Amino acid sequence: MTMNNQGRPTAPGTIEANELPTISGDRGLMHEEPLIFELGRPGMTGVDLPEVQMSEARLGGMRRKGPVGLPGLSEPEVVRHYVRLSQTNYSIDAGLYPLGSCTMKHNPRLNEKMARLPGFADAHPLAPQKTVQGAMEAIAQLMNWLTTLTGMPAVAMSPKAGAHGELCGLLAIRAAIEARGENRKRILVPESAHGTNPATAAFAGFTVDEVPAKGDGHVDADALEAKLGLDVAAIMLTNPNTCGLFEKRIIEIAEHVHRAGAYFYCDGANFNAIAGRVRPGDLGIDAMHINLHKTFSTPHGGGGPGAGPVVLSEALAPFAPLPLLVHDSKGFRLIEDRADLPEGANPFGRMCAFHGQMGMFTRALAYMLSHGADGIRQASEDAVLSANYILASLKDVMSAPFGDGPCMHEALFDDSFLEGTGVTTLDFAKAMIDEGYHPMTMYFPLVVHGAMLIEPTESESRESVDRFIHVLRTMAEEAKAGKTERFGGAPRLAPRRRLDETAAARKPILRWKPKDLPQAAE
């Protein structure tokens, strides 16, 4: 044991910290935090508001009879509670977050600051239009970036996330087909597609017909062509696809689709691989949503909010939903009603109240202005470069189902390298948590057995990627050498061990209830 000159031990000693229970139940910086409902005391509040004289005369006899049941806490207690909760989360700010298909890139704080400018954050959606010209101009500028980068003539801004954008695109397609007096009810969706694609197609009233993938990870273009017919409304294709590959035959596919009288919907979740280098408009696409929370780095926020503007071809542009943003001699103007439509417009309806995710638009616009067209291109290239670097550095110890690449912005592995080791994809991914990493996307795409989809993004330095590669290489080598103790039951060092998801689903407890009330859940 090394000692300093005061006799204080500086080495950690021999006690296994993990085995020594603490008195408080907390473990150092890791706190066991109760639910907010288990804290506080009646009558306390963290917001000072004066009591007011109030008459019941105008409540129409509908005054609330009982309490809501909220706890009472002061501000410091509430702040501590949520700070402690935050400390149990992994985040992109704290480490590499290699979730394939999710695009966990750096979220610049400048964008947060810009979104909070009063002229954006404190603008009311129904304020007189002459008082909100700047907010509308910001939207118009973002629209210009999106249409220019995609090479598409129009964009619908109101969809609130990717899946909502998919719905918007399919409803425009539905309206275009109805305007032609046709009845087409089938949508072709590759089996490798995101779950939202078939779900959206069904949501929009279509039937889903799956197209198989080929052994090389590309959609089977011949099978797709064979499925085209007079009842096919559209195909929904992700490009780059969910295997991290650019669909080589995409222009040919678009031509077949158009010849058959159908439309080409592109899932733009992976636009971040090609932005600034490829214009989807040049590929023959009719509609594509853009996840501003992926490609243009608006924060994922633990699951949202997102924004999913949809770029549209000439054929679909007339059917874009309300509201429409126009610019004329009087300035910017929102067209919110059919009575007021410009020549040729025939909107299919309205996606939501108001005009879309303004708070995400301003963040995305700040991101684009910061990067510039050159920076956006460089970001795409760096994302693709890092993914290929990972693929090249791990393909000898892990197993890449589609050969040597190149891949686009994500590297896909399957679980064949784990065959016979007793280690599953889940074990492998959970063991990454103990190494300080968020797991990669697992078991997706469905067309690859035990899939592991790694997307490093452009935000990682080479040193960071090298360290990540070293950890994964060593893990793979250990698994194959039979050194599997770190895998079974991992993670061991996270705020929680593996959670019992089966029990959660079998007997759902979906809310806190006071102790004296039984959990009514079945």
Place this chain on the structure above:
Amino acid sequence: MRYLPLTSDDRAAMLNRIGARDMDALFRDVPKAAVVSRSMFDLPDTQGEIEVERHMSRLAAKTTAAGSLPFFCGAGAYRHHVPASVDHLIQRSEFLTSYTPYQPEIAQGTLQYLFEFQTQVALLTGMEVANASLYDGSTATAEAVLMAQRVTRRPKAILSGGLHPHYAETVETVAALSGEVVRAPVTPGAAEDIAAMIDDKTACVVVQSPDVFGLIRNLKPIAEAAHAKGALLIAVVTEIVSLGLIEPPGAQGADIVAAEGQSIGNAINFGGPYVGLFATREKFLRQMPGRLTGETVDAEGKRGYVLTLSTREQHIRREKATSNICTNSGLCCLAFTIHLSLLGEEGFGRLARTNHAKASALADKLAAVKGVSLATQSFFNEFTIKLPKPAVEVVDALVDKGVIAGVPVSRLLPHDPNVRDLLIVAATETNSDEDCAAFAKALAEVL
């Protein structure tokens, strides 16, 4: 570029390891016809923080911020005071820059606040279960109608004339695809006889309270009429603070509550992002759209939370999912949950009473102006006034006097000739007595 850590040396070394000659080699699968060069984009190059901030600030300055003058717009988006600690906490890296909590071992922070959020929403609405949010109130309403169609296996949705017209249009856009949507006539300041419209094809009636004109509706008789015919009552709330003072929809017999949660914790943001609240009865649980967080235990027996019942959702069930929603309103839920926790029982009730008192005082002041009458007799923090001339003209004239008076009903219902002189006015705790006096004075001047 300050956000890109790779140097040109790094790039060269990495290409070397990959065995690629240059970047073009990595993009070799892209058809030649689709490759574009930098010069084909008429867009600016990289800019520093100073330039971007200057650009954005100039744009923002062209909008009159609501906080800079007496401001009374509502109609689905309400300007409330959000405590400073809310915005600070939601910007913590661990909340702001994390993904959907699919790896629960390292996402307990997100999962636990979502569980708290679900509990708060259930308590506020008086319902048994709530989900972990949808996009906003309007899309939550559309999802509620689709769910009612699934539950009852009936096609028709009847929408109250007091439902926010944007909500009604949002519902029509999706629910008319496979069903039928009927809109009741608009009767500003009065309840329509919606019970008489219910038949044996009716899946649901959708009633907003307080309605778009501010009127507090009694939902109980509508629930009874709906249930008698096997239909569901969907209650819509666009001003969630109202539930601090008026009877929650759950206590009035609602089967589904679809609400906008923006008022708590979230800025008005020119229309989004907001937070859709969705609550229902336990028996309809498996027909619910959206994510759900549930309590469970980990391998050591410690309490923890996970996303659950995901066999309803798109990533598992694909085309048989209850909804296509994936990304929801995570961070807006957090803002909602923190703000409501700060308020607590006492603060929330006081906030609601303050809002009602402000609106009542303002209604008295405005109704005392010559030619103005109150069209909504019972209301929470929003009411409709009848003006002696078109509301759009009055609002326009008041802008020039430095007052943003409210939302003309004709902005929402441009076709309806009977509503042109109606103005929807909202007052919250953010409006001072001076703001209200300035409004009444300016209104008298322009009429």
